[in-house]
Amino acid sequence: MDWVKTVCLVLWVFTFNSVADDLKEHALKLMTDTPLIDGHNDLPWQMKSLFNNQLNTVDLYKLNSTHTNIPKIKEGHISAQFWAAYVPCNTQYKDAVRQTLEQIDVIHRMCHKYPEVFKFATSSQDILDAFEQNKTASLIGVEGGHSIDSSLGTLRTMYQLGVRYLTITHSCNTPWADNWLVDTGSEPEAHGGLSDFGKQVIREMNRIGMLIDLSHVSEKVMNQVLDISEAPVIFSHSSAYSICNHKRNVPDDVLMRLKEKKGIVMVNFYNDYVTCQKTADISDVADHFDHIRKVAGSSIIGFGGDYDGVPRVPDGLEDVSKYPDLVAELLSRKWSDEEIRDALGRNLLRVFREVEEVRDHQNGTKPDDIPIPFKEVQNSCRTDFGYQYASSSTCIQSFYPVVLVLTLLNKLL
Amino acid sequence: MASEKVVVAPLAIKMVLHNDLALRLRMHFKNKLSNFSIHDNSNFATDIRRLAAGHVGGQVFAAYVLCTAQDKDAVRLTLEQIDVIRRMCTENPEMELVTTAEGMRNSTKIACLISIEGGHSIDSSLPALRMFYQLGVRSMALTHNCNTPWAESSASLYPNYQRKNNSLTDFGKAVVNEMNRLGMLVDLSHSSWETARSVLKHSTAPVLFSHSSAYAICNNVRNIPDDLLLLLKENGGLIMVNFYSSFVACSHNANVSIVADHFDHIKRVIGAESIGIGADYDGAQGFPKGLEDVSKYPALIEELISRNWTEEELAGVLRLNFLRVFQKVEKVRE
Numbered sequence: 001m002d003w004v005k006t007v008c009l010v011l012w013v014f015t016f017n018s019v020a021d022d023l024k025e026h027a028l029k030l031m032t033d034t035p036l037i038d039g040h041n042d043l044p045w046q047m048k049s050l051f052n053n054q055l056n057t058v059d060l061y062k063l064n065s066t067h068t069n070i071p072k073i074k075e076g077h078i079s080a081q082f083w084a085a086y087v088p089c090n091t092q093y094k095d096a097v098r099q100t101l102e103q104i105d106v107i108h109r110m111c112h113k114y115p116e117v118f119k120f121a122t123s124s125q126d127i128l129d130a131f132e133q134n135k136t137a138s139l140i141g142v143e144g145g146h147s148i149d150s151s152l153g154t155l156r157t158m159y160q161l162g163v164r165y166l167t168i169t170h171s172c173n174t175p176w177a178d179n180w181l182v183d184t185g186s187e188p189e190a191h192g193g194l195s196d197f198g199k200q201v202i203r204e205m206n207r208i209g210m211l212i213d214l215s216h217v218s219e220k221v222m223n224q225v226l227d228i229s230e231a232p233v234i235f236s237h238s239s240a241y242s243i244c245n246h247k248r249n250v251p252d253d254v255l256m257r258l259k260e261k262k263g264i265v266m267v268n269f270y271n272d273y274v275t276c277q278k279t280a281d282i283s284d285v286a287d288h289f290d291h292i293r294k295v296a297g298s299s300i301i302g303f304g305g306d307y308d309g310v311p312r313v314p315d316g317l318e319d320v321s322k323y324p325d326l327v328a329e330l331l332s333r334k335w336s337d338e339e340i341r342d343a344l345g346r347n348l349l350r351v352f353r354e355v356e357e358v359r360d361h362q363n364g365t366k367p368d369d370i371p372i373p374f375k376e377v378q379n380s381c382r383t384d385f386g387y388q389y390a391s392s393s394t395c396i397q398s399f400y401p402v403v404l405v406l407t408l409l410n411k412l413l
Numbered sequence: 414m415a416s417e418k419v420v421v422a423p424l425a426i427k428m429v430l431h432n433d434l435a436l437r438l439r440m441h442f443k444n445k446l447s448n449f450s451i452h453d454n455s456n457f458a459t460d461i462r463r464l465a466a467g468h469v470g471g472q473v474f475a476a477y478v479l480c481t482a483q484d485k486d487a488v489r490l491t492l493e494q495i496d497v498i499r500r501m502c503t504e505n506p507e508m509e510l511v512t513t514a515e516g517m518r519n520s521t522k523i524a525c526l527i528s529i530e531g532g533h534s535i536d537s538s539l540p541a542l543r544m545f546y547q548l549g550v551r552s553m554a555l556t557h558n559c560n561t562p563w564a565e566s567s568a569s570l571y572p573n574y575q576r577k578n579n580s581l582t583d584f585g586k587a588v589v590n591e592m593n594r595l596g597m598l599v600d601l602s603h604s605s606w607e608t609a610r611s612v613l614k615h616s617t618a619p620v621l622f623s624h625s626s627a628y629a630i631c632n633n634v635r636n637i638p639d640d641l642l643l644l645l646k647e648n649g650g651l652i653m654v655n656f657y658s659s660f661v662a663c664s665h666n667a668n669v670s671i672v673a674d675h676f677d678h679i680k681r682v683i684g685a686e687s688i689g690i691g692a693d694y695d696g697a698q699g700f701p702k703g704l705e706d707v708s709k710y711p712a713l714i715e716e717l718i719s720r721n722w723t724e725e726e727l728a729g730v731l732r733l734n735f736l737r738v739f740q741k742v743e744k745v746r747e
Contacts, residue, residue, distance in 0.1 A: 053540070098488040098536045105540035108547075149486065153493035160499075160548055367500060383482045385490065 020328070027327035028077065030337060035079030035131040035345040036323055039266030039302055040141065040215070040237035042084045042309030043068045044106050053106045055113060067307035067319040070117050073136055075321035079345065080127045080137035082165060082236060083107045084309065085147070089172035092146035093379040097154060100147040104140060104161050111138050122162045124352040127345075141213060141236055144170030145177055150197065150372045152204050164352075165211035165236060168201075168221060175377045176201060178218040183247040193220030197372040199228060204368045206230045209359030211352065214238075215248070215268075215304070222254050231358040232263040232351045237304035239268045239288045242295070244276040252295050259296040262354065264347045266304025267292070271312040282316030286329045289343065298339040302348050471517050471732065473552060473623065474498045475530040480559035480571055483533035488541060491534040495548050498527050512549045514739040528600065528623065531557030532564055537584065539591050551739075552598035554623065555588070555608065563588060565605040567634045580607035586615055593618045596746030598739065601625075602635070602655075602691070609641055618745035619649040619738045624691035626655045627675045629682075631663040639682050646683040651738045653691025654679070658699045667701035673716045676730070685726035689735050 046066045047053050063069045073081075085103035087096050111118040119130040121137035130137035140163045148154045148166070155166070169179035173190045176198035181187040191198065202225055205212050212233040214222050225233055235258075241249040250258070250265055258265060267288050271280040274288065292301050307313065307320050316325055330340060374387045476494035478487050502510040502525035509522040517524045527548070532555045535541040542553070555561070558568040560575060563585035569575070581589075589612055592599050599620040601609045612620060622645070628636040637645075637652060645652060654675050658667035661675055679688050694700070694707050703712050714727060722730075 095488070095536065097486070097492065098538050098541055101488065101544045102538060102540040105543050108543075149489045151489055151493055153496035154489055156496050157492045157499075157548055161544055366504070367496075369497075369500075381485045383479070383485055383490070385479060385482070 023328040023331045024324060026331055027324045027340075030340050031077040031079075031324060031327065031344065034341040035127060035137075035349075036077055036303065037080040037082075037127065037137075037345040037348045038078055038307075038320075038323075039082050039234065039264075039304030039348070040084055040143075040268075040309065041068060041081050041305065041307050041320070042086060043307075044083050044103050044110070045086050046308045047106050047110070048103065053102060055106060055109050060110070060114060060117075067313065070114065072319050072321040073117070076319075076323040078136055078320060078323065079131045080121065080139065080348075082139045082141040083110075084143045085140050085163065086143035086170070086309070087147060089144065089146060089170055092172060092174070093381050096144075096146050097149050097151075100142060100158070101161075104142075104158070104163065107138065107140050108162070120162065122164055124349050124356060127349065127352075139164050141165040141167065141211075143167045143213075144172075144216070145174040145201070146170065146172060148201075150175050150377045152200065152368050152371075155201065155204060155210070156208060156367060159208050159210055163210065165213045165234065166205065167213040167215055167236060168198075168217050168225070170216050174198075175372060177221055179221075180216055180218055180247045182218045189218070189220075193218065193224040195376065197376065199224075200368055200370065202228055206355075206358055207362045207365055207367070209356050211355050219247075219251065219254070222250070223257070226254070226257045226261055226263075229261070231355040232261050233258070234263055234302075234348075234351060235265040235304070237268040237306040237309075238265055239273045240265075240291045240295075243288050243291050244274060246273050246276055248273050255292060255296045255300065259300050262299070262350065264300050264302045264351050265292060266302035266348070269305045269307070269313050269317050270310040271314060272310075274314060278312060280312075280314040282314055282322075282326055282329050285314055285317060285326060286333060289330055289335075290333060293335075293339070298335070298342050299347060299350075301343045302345075303343065470520070470522075471511075471524040471526065471735075473526045473528050474501070475528050475554075476534070476550065477530035477557070478534060480531065480533060480557055480573075483559055483561070483571075483573060484536075487533050488536050488538075491529060491545070492548075495527060495545070495550065498525065499549065501525070510549060512551055514736050514743060517739070518736055526551050528552035528554070528598075530554045530600075531559070531603070532561040532588065533557065533559060535588075537562050539587065542588065542591055542597075543595065546595045546597055550597065552600050552621070552623065553592065554600040554603050555585070555612070556604050558603060561585075565608045566603055567605045568603070580605055581611035581615070585611075589616050593742075593745050596743045598742050606634075606638065606641060609637075610644065613641070613644040613648050613650075616648065618742045619651065620645070621651040621653060621689075621735075621738060622691070623653050624655040624657075624693040625652060626660045627678045630671070630675050630678050631661055633660050633663060635660055642679060642683050642687075646687055649738070649741060651687055651689050651734055652679060653689035653735070656692040656694075656700055656704050658701055661701065665699055669701060669703040669712050669716045672701055672704060672713060673720060676717060676722075677720060680722075680726070685722070686729050686734055686737075688730050690730060 051058050061070045085100055087099040091099050111120040118138045119135040121127055121130055121139050127137040142163050145168050169177050171179055171181055173179050176195040178189050178191050178193060182189045206229060212225060212229055213236045214225060214233055215235045215238045235250055239249045241251040269285055271278055274280040274284045289301060374384055476491055476498055478490040482490050502508045507522055509520050509524055511517045511520055511524045511526055527550045529550050555564045556566040558566055559571040559573050560566050562574050563582040565580040589599055599616055600623045601612060601620055602622045602625045622637055626636045628638040656672055658665050661667050662671045
C-alpha cells in the first residue's frame with residue numbers, strides 16, 4: 001500500500017502547488033488591473049550612502065546590493081512608489097535643508113535617467129496616468145520635519161519641487177513636534193505633541209495639499225494631528241501595535257480614529273516592527289493586514305514596505321519583487337478581490353484625492369507667513385535676519401539704526 | 414514734440430531690471446506679505462503704482478541672503494526668499510511670474526523673473542542649484558560681497574575663503590558649466606575682475622553684469638574696466654548699468670547726466686547692444702537726483718535721446734538686449 005501513500009502524497013503536493021500557483025496567478029491578475037502603490041522606499045538614501053548620489057556610476061538595471069532595482073520593481077508589479085527624501089537627524093540645525101534638496105534632486109534625476117521605467121508624479125491623476133502607460137509613478141516623500149528647518153517657506157518650495165508628503169518627524173524631536181522615541185521614555189518630551197507652530201505646519205500642509213505622514217511621530221502627535229487636520233492623513237510605513245508592541249507601530253484606538261478620518265496605514269515589513277524580533281516571515285506580515293482589517297476594516301490599509309531603509313526583512317519578502325506573494329497570502333486568508341484592490345492602491349488614491357480636494361477648496365486662503373518664534377528655534381547655525389527689524393522687543397530695537405546701517409553698507413559695496 | 418514722441422515709444426517697451434524688494438520684505442516685514450501693500454508703499458522705492466509709472470514691464474527680483482548666513486542657514490533663507498517672490502508675483506493680478514524669454518516677451522503684466530544674488534546660496538551644491546532652477550530661478554550672481562569656496566568677490570569685507578590665484582576653482586567652473594547646461598544666466602556683478610575674466614573665457618553662453626557700471630567713469634571695484642567690457646562683447650553678454658550714486662559718480666551727489674555718461678561710455682567701447690538697465694532699486698539707499706525710484710526711468714531715456722541715442726538703441730537697452738541674451742542662454746541649454 002506504500003504506492004498508494006506515495007501517489008496520495010504526490011497528488012497532495014501537486015494540488016498544494018497548484019493552489020499556490022493559482023493564488024499567485026490570481027494575485028498577479030489583480031495587480032495588473034489595480035496599481036500597487038507603496039508608501040515608502042529608501043533607495044534614494046542608498047544612492048547617497050553607497051554612491052554619494054553619483055547616479056552616473058550606477059546601473060539600476062544591474063544593481064544587486066539593494067532591495068530595489070528595476071527588474072525587481074517590474075517583477076513586484078510596483079505601479080507607484082513614494083521615494084523617501086530622507087536625511088539623518090544629525091543634520092538638524094546644520095545642513096538638513098541642503099541635504100534634503102540633494103535627495104529631492106537625486107529622485108528627479110533617477111526618473112530622468114530611466115524615463116522608460118519611471119514617471120515623475122505629483123497627483124492622484126499622475127499615478128493613474130503612469131499606470132495606463134505601464135510605468136512606475138514616482139513620487140517624493142520628505143522623511144522628517146527637520147528637513148524644513150521650521151520654515152513654512154521651505155515647506156512650500158519643497159511642494160513646488162514635487163514633494164507630496166512630509167513625515168512630521170523622523171527619530172528626533174523638531175522645534176515643533178515630538179517623535180516616537182518620547183513614547184519609549186528614551187527621549188524627553190519637548191512639546192506635549194505639537195507646539196503652536198507645529199499646528200501651523202499641519203494647517204499649511206492642508207492648505208497646499210501635502211499629505212501628512214505620521215510614521216515616526218509620538219502618540220500625542222498622532223492624536224493631535226487627527227484632531228486638527230481637515231484632510232485625511234497617512235502612516236507611510238507603520239504596522240499594528242497590537243501585533244507587535246513597538247512604538248513605531250499604530251495602536252488600535254488610533255486605527256479607529258484613522259478610519260473615521262478615512263486615512264491610511266501602509267504596513268511596514270521591517271522584522272523588528274512585524275514580530276518585535278529579528279526574524280519574521282510573510283505570514284507575520286499578513287497578520288498585520290488581518291488585524292487592521294479586523295479592527296478598522298480594509299478601507300484604511302496599504303503597503304509601506306520600507307525597503308532599503310531597514311536591515312532585516314521577512315523570509316518570503318526579501319526584496320521588492322515579492323509583493324505578489326504577499327497578495328497571494330492575503331488571498332489565501334480569504335481576502336476578497338475588492339479588499340485586495342483597496343489595499344493595493346484604491347485606499348491611497350482615495351486619501352490623495354481627498355487631500356487634493358481640501359487644497360482646492362482652500363484655494364482662496366493666503367499662505368501662512370508667520371514665522372516660528374525665534375526663541376523656539378535658536379541655535380548656532382541659525383541667523384535671525386528679519387526678526388531683528390520687525391520685532392517689537394525693546395532690547396533689539398535699540399540697535400535697529402546701527403544694524404540697519406551696517407547691513408546696508410554691506411549690501412551696497 | 415520730440416520729447417512727446419520719446420515718451421510714447423518706450424510706453425510700448427517694457428523694461429527689465431534688477432530689484433532687491435524681496436530683501437526689504439524680509440528686513441522690514443519678516444516676509445509677512447499680508448502686512449505689506451505692494452500697490453503703494455512709500456517706504457520702498459518699488460511698488461506697483463510706480464512700476465507702472467516707470468513703464469516697467471519686466472523685473473528681475475533678487476532672492477538675496479546676507480553673507481553672514483554663508484555656512485549657516487543660507488540655503489533655507491534663499492528658499493524663503495524664493496517663496497516670497499513667487500507669492501508676490503502670483504498673488505497680485507498685475508504681476509506674472511515668468512521663467513522663459515518668451516514668457517517675458519509675451520507677458521502683458523509686470524513680468525517677474527527670480528534671480529539669486531550670491532553663490533553662497535547654493536552652499537557649494539550643484540543639486541541645490543538645480544532645485545533652485547526648478548523653482549524658477551533663472552539667474553545667479555556667482556558671489557555677493559563674500560567669496561564662496563569656489564569664486565571670488567570684488568569686496569574683501571569677509572574673511573571667508575580668501576585665497577590667491579584661484580579666483581574660479583574647478584568646482585567654480587563646474588558651477589558655470591551646470592548653469593550653462595540648465596539655461597541659467599550667469600551674473601558677474603559683485604564678482605572680482607579675475608573671477609569675471611575666468612568666467613568670460615569659460616562660459617559657453619553669454620553672461621551678464623546685472624547691476625554694474627563703467628570703471629572708466631567712476632573707479633569703484635564694483636564697476637567694470639574697459640578690458641573686461643571687451644571680453645564681454647566677445648562673449649555676447651550684457652552689462653546692465655547700476656544707478657547707485659556711489660557707483661555712478663563715485664560720490665553721493667549724482668544726477669541723470671552722470672548716469673547717462675556711463676551709457677555713453679559703454680556704448681563707445683562695445684556698442685549699445687551690450688547695454689541694459691540694472692538700477693538696483695531697494696538694494697541701496699542713495700540714488701541720483703531725478704532717478705530716486707522706479708517711476709523715474711523715463712527721465713533717463715529722455716536724457717539719452719537728447720544725446721542722440723536712436724529708438725532702436727533705446728529699445729535694446731530697455732528690453733530687447735536682455736531678451737536676446739536670455740534667449741541665447743536658453744539655446745545653449747538645448
